[in-house]
Ligand SMILES: NC(=O)C1=CN([C@@H]2O[C@H](COP(=O)(O)OP(=O)(O)OC[C@H]3O[C@@H](n4cnc5c(N)ncnc54)[C@H](OP(=O)(O)O)[C@@H]3O)[C@@H](O)[C@H]2O)C=CC1
């Protein structure tokens with residue numbers, strides 16, 4: 265059995281990790297830690313995690329996380345780097361936060377405003393062949409942000425196939441409120457969120473912009489720039505990303521379709537929907553699958569790719585466990601749901 269600790273077990277990402285790990289046949293759940301909620305019964309914070317209800321959260325520290333094969337860090341940005349440095353080199357450490365996602369220190373400084381901690385293998389196996397190679401046997405893994413997972417998977421095939429132009433890429437994505445974490449935020453109070461959609465981080469300032477650009481640049485092998493606008497939607501979970509890019513002159517709808525079929529034909533967790541069927545967040549609720557659809561708007565010469573994911577499942581915890589499976593050399597799909605919850 266693989267012994268696993270979760271730091272940040274009281275939060276949304278930590279709770280989703282535990283929901284999925286409870287169904288993982290090769291995992292034994294060890295230490296569960298938190299910050300201010302240390303000392304609290306898990307059942308008070310996550311009443312849906314019945315079998316773990318009587319576990320009491322410990323304070324997060326290298327000592328309470330010691331002695332495990334795998335440690336998941338589901339902590340606020342900036343909290344992982346120092347902690348990870350004090351965990352043994354032979355422990356698999358999987359960071360759900362942003363600390364080790366970006367390779368460019370200047371971009372990190374510009375968007376996060378703190379010192380760059382470095383970069384780890386990026387936990388998006390479907391990005392390219394290199395991603396899976398680097399995750400196999402990895403001891404440190406950076407889990408992607410939830411928007412970058414959705415946007416990257418929507419657009420990567422168009423860039424990998426050389427169909428899309430690297431400028432004038434526009435991404436507008438709607439997220440459920442759990443994406444913002446459990447902390448109290450005035451704009452996320454029920455009265456503000458219920459029944460309304462609202463944009464935020466408008467004008468290129470959202471910290472996921474450089475992460476999306478990093479991913480698309482990697483597959484395109486030329487610098488890709490994107491305009492990314494997130495919006496908040498009145499639902500607890502889910503992301504719907506609508507992504508468009510100009511195509512090179514002469515690209516046909518058949519070529520676009522073929523590029524996406526080639527990219528995702530054998531992927532278990534990225535499903536290209538049948539032509540004409542468009543992704544919905546409802547269909548991927550609690551599933552580790554991302555649904556993708558693509559069309560060519562011939563009138564304006566743009567490819568329109570739409571993806572839907574559960575931000576807490578494939579967008580965080582499911583993606584993290586998929587990477588753990590690769591790191592440990594066990595089948596990638598172990599313990600991960602490919603079906604959603606409906607209605
Ligand atoms: N929510 C999402 O959709 C996604 C989240 N992520 C990332 O996952 C990480 C966790 O996010 P999320 O679960 O949403 O956030 P939450 O705010 O819901 O949870 C944060 C967790 O971190 C703990 N914590 C906070 N401060 C400290 C501290 N100083 N020392 C130790 N523990 C601390 C909290 O403990 P306590 O309850 O005791 O305060 C809680 O367990 C973040 O880095 C986030 O960016 C990544 C992708 C998507």
Ligand SMILES: CC(=O)N[C@@H](CCC(=O)OP(=O)(O)O)C(=O)O
Pocket residue numbers: 360361362408409410411439440441442443444445494496
């Ligand atoms: C709705 C909402 O607020 N979403 C979060 C993104 C959550 C996430 O995936 O991002 P990190 O892991 O980088 O925090 C945001 O826009 O900041």
